[in-house]
Each structure stands twice: as C-alpha cells, then as structure tokens.
Amino acid sequence: MDLGKIQNLRLKKIENSRGILVDDDGNEALIDKEEIKDVKISEEVRTFIYNGHKGEIWATRKKPYIELGQLKKLKLSEKSKFGYFVDIGLDKDILLPFAESYGRLNLGKEYLLYLYHDRSDRLALTMNIKDKLKINDKFKVNDMVRGIIYSIGKPGYFVAVDNTYDAMIPKEEVKGLYVVGDEVEARVARILKNGFITLTLREKAYKQIDADADEILDLLRDNSGIIYLGDKSRPEEIKEITGLSKSAFKRALGKLYKKRLVELYDRKTVLNNGK
Structure with missing residues (x-):
C-alpha cells in the first residue's frame, strides 16, 4: 500500500460507518461509508491513501491537489x-x-511544496525543494519564463521555473519587494555549463530603455523636477536611488535628452520646464 499515492484497492467489508479496503498483500485502509455507497464487496476502488489518527491508514475517493513525490503550489490553512x-x-x-519552512509565511498564501514521508512514515510537506528541481534542458538565453521564488539567500532569489527547473535572480537585479512564494516573470540571462539558469527581471537593453526613461521621469516629477545624479555620479549612488546600473541610467538619460525632456549635468539631472 503506497501512502500518499492514488491506487486501486478492493472493498473487503463494511463495518458500521466505515468500509475496509485491502491491497493484494492484505494491507488494510479505512474509508468513510458514504464514499462507497455504489461499491460492492470485492470490487476495486480508486483511492488516495493517507495517515489518519492514532496510526490508522485511511483512503478517500477524493482527488488530492498533490501526490507523494510531487511539487505543487499549495495554500497554508492554519498554524x-x-x-x-x-x-x-x-x-x-x-x-x-517549521523545520521544513523558510522565513515568515502567511496563512492563506500559496507556496511551492513537496510531499514526502517523514521519519515516522507520515505524510509531510517541505519547502526544501532545491534537490527536487532539474537542471535546464529546455530553455535558451533570452527566453521569457515564469517561476515561483522558493528561497532567498545571499546570492539572490532562487526560482523554480515552471515548478521544474532551478534558477536564480541575482540580488542586485531585484527592484521592489519580493518574498518567498511570489510568482515572477523573467528573462533567461545566462545558462551555466552545469545547466543552472541565471535570470533577470529586465528586458534586453534596447527594449528596456523606454521603461527606464519613464521611471526616471516619474522620479524627477516626485522630486520637484531634480535628482542629484548625473554622468559623474558613482554607480553605487545611481543603483541606490534608481535601482539601475550606471550604463542603463545613462542610456535612459540619453533618450530623455534627445527628446529635450531633461537637462544634464555632472551630478544632477533637471526636468525641463513644462515637461
């Protein structure tokens, strides 16, 4: 009898409010009588097997969201x-x-989880899924992908692409607040020799310029038409204030300047009057 899996069992007998199912080796599982109203003794029933109370093994004809050895996005219901x-x-x-979870989790939110047997041979779930993910054999550089953040570490945000492939967004690439469980859409930036994927949230440079320019315009308008960043500003300053690399910042400024939307100085940028 495979705990955590869907399988066929035969109805052995019915006792009071429950039935007793049996596999080919004589192992027994209990099932609610209401679920087998249409089943005769010795007939097969397709069921999911799980742990009941007091060491009992139970079966149900309901289809679970996950089976043993699967990765699925599931909702936390109670603490x-x-x-x-x-x-x-x-x-x-x-x-x-708790030992199988990461960080502060929120009830009602969905997280990517793996179903396994714990040391007591009971069904349990874990967020520790890195070794359950595959190396890339599907995507190429510049492909757009979707994934779920499953862990956050010093190098960056680890993502399960299509709930299947392991990937990471370097920390310096991330703008805004992302937490474990969030879904992201990203572009494949690099594929290492071992198949590991590095992602970026940014488009290719020529596509990203317009979005970056719009962000700088918004920043200027929110700061009375001036930001103290320019061609001579340090990359760290630019990154801290805008979230952009210096090269991306300069590309966006160049676009704004050509449209005569800004005036450029060594260490400041000024919005043209009336813009």
Whole structure:
C-alpha cells in the first residue's frame, strides 16, 4: 500500500460507518461509508491513501491537489505549535513542519511544496525543494519564463521555473519587494555549463530603455523636477536611488535628452520646464 499515492484497492467489508479496503498483500485502509455507497464487496476502488489518527491508514475517493513525490503550489490553512497545516484538497490537512519552512509565511498564501514521508512514515510537506528541481534542458538565453521564488539567500532569489527547473535572480537585479512564494516573470540571462539558469527581471537593453526613461521621469516629477545624479555620479549612488546600473541610467538619460525632456549635468539631472 503506497501512502500518499492514488491506487486501486478492493472493498473487503463494511463495518458500521466505515468500509475496509485491502491491497493484494492484505494491507488494510479505512474509508468513510458514504464514499462507497455504489461499491460492492470485492470490487476495486480508486483511492488516495493517507495517515489518519492514532496510526490508522485511511483512503478517500477524493482527488488530492498533490501526490507523494510531487511539487505543487499549495495554500497554508492554519498554524500550530509544530508548523503549518496545508490544504491538499481533502478533509485532512498535511503538516509543513517549521523545520521544513523558510522565513515568515502567511496563512492563506500559496507556496511551492513537496510531499514526502517523514521519519515516522507520515505524510509531510517541505519547502526544501532545491534537490527536487532539474537542471535546464529546455530553455535558451533570452527566453521569457515564469517561476515561483522558493528561497532567498545571499546570492539572490532562487526560482523554480515552471515548478521544474532551478534558477536564480541575482540580488542586485531585484527592484521592489519580493518574498518567498511570489510568482515572477523573467528573462533567461545566462545558462551555466552545469545547466543552472541565471535570470533577470529586465528586458534586453534596447527594449528596456523606454521603461527606464519613464521611471526616471516619474522620479524627477516626485522630486520637484531634480535628482542629484548625473554622468559623474558613482554607480553605487545611481543603483541606490534608481535601482539601475550606471550604463542603463545613462542610456535612459540619453533618450530623455534627445527628446529635450531633461537637462544634464555632472551630478544632477533637471526636468525641463513644462515637461
């Protein structure tokens, strides 16, 4: 009997409010009588097997959102002293232990989780999924992809692309506030020799200029038409204030200057009057 998987079992007998199912090796699982009203003794029933209370093994004909060995995005439903209970589409939720979670999690939010057997041979969930992801065998540089942030570390934001491939957005590439569980759309910037994907949230340079120029215009308008950044400003200053690299900043300024929207100085940029 495979705990955490959908499988066919035979109905052995019915006792009071529950039925007893059996596999070919004689292992038994309990099922609610209401779920087998249309089943005769010795008939096969397609069921999902899970842990009940007091060591009992239960079965259900309901289809869960996840099976053993799968990665799925699931919602946290409740917090306990042991961890978070997660809705998998059944009457019984499955535990995500604190030791298998990352950071501060929010009830009602969905996270990418993996279903496994814990040391007590009970079903449990984990956010520790890095070794469950594949190296790239599908994407090429400049492809646009979607993924879920599954962990955040010193190098950057680790992303499960298509819930399948391991990737990372370097920390310096990230503008705005992202947390574990957020979905992102990104471009493949590099593919290392080992197949690991590096992502960027930015478009290719020639496509990104317009967006960067609009951001600088908004910044100027929010600061009375002047920002103290220019051609001689240090890259660190530019990055801190605008989130852009110095080269991207200069490309965007060049576009604005050609349109006569700004005046440029060594260490400041001024919005033209009336713009």
